[in-house]
Amino acid sequence: MSEAIQIEQKIALEAIEWYLSLSERDDDHVLRQQWQKWLEADARHQLAWSRIEQVNNELSSLSSPLTRAVTHQSFDKAAKSRRHFLQSLAGIAIVSGGSWALLKNDALLSPLMADYHTGTAETRQVTLADGTHVYMNANTAFSVQYSEQQRYLTLLAGDVVITTGKDSRPFLLHTPWADLQPLGTRFYVRQRDNAALVAVYEGAVNVLIQNKISPLLIKAGHQVSFTDDPLGSIMPARDEALAWQQHILVADNLPLADVLTELENYHHGWLRCDPSIADRRVSGTYPLNKIDQVLKALAATLQLELVYRTRYWITLKPQQTS
Structure with a gap:
């Protein structure tokens, strides 16, 4: 296995995030000092950073408009968005010894490509167009797709507390383990690598599980957990699960x-x-x-x-x- 492939996904994500942040805020001296501390903290940080710089240098020397689109010059704020860069980056690679270790990995890039995301030690409150309120924990990402017929959110990582806005369109939250259909509610969704949780504090939530014909209805004051094993039992919801908001x-x-x-x-x-x-x-x-x-x-x-x-x-x- 090549050295580049061995770079942990978390480290690669952090390196990409630093690269984007520094390019968007090149005059932020405090940010640059924080990046320098991160860089010096671990040899693997330096390896991941050198791979990104090497890719940028390699692409800068090419004449193709497609490859130039992901070079350093593409960070003109008026011309290129963070998502555009990441979509382009998904098609290239981190260079290692003349071989290419592809970064085209949804689990790696999708959180940074989301409509909304938070970083380490960062929480955020978002109010969507329909009045839905989303409270995001650290390292959380979700995307929004609203149409005239429905309201559709995709949770890519992390924890969210959602209070749905009043709207006649159906609301659906997609997660890797189930689709959640809230019924006028405030609910909490927690997503980890091998476990997940939905807790309902107001209203109710229909949990639509793949290969199950009937949805599972979770009423206010209850929660259910998901792991690699079958669905857990319905238990009383715990307010302590939301303590991260404080x-x-x-x-x-x-x-x-x-x-x-x-x-x-x-x-x-x-x-x-x-x-x-x-x-x-x-x-x-x-x-x-x-x-x-x-x-x-x-x-x-x-x-x-x-x-x-x-x-x-x-x-x-x-x-x-x-």
């Missing part, structure tokens, strides 16, 4: 690995734990805007050691006994 994580007997996964959405880097302690149970309330303090508290409570490869790459390990 920049708080509420852990109730969660595995340490799951807690770190949540915290990582608010940390510019990587949070890991030794496999031997991944299932340690964690309970408590933790501020998402003070990740360093949270990690120190977890280490003290669980009697663990914080190992800093860099300030961005942190691992929790069992304390070494002398």
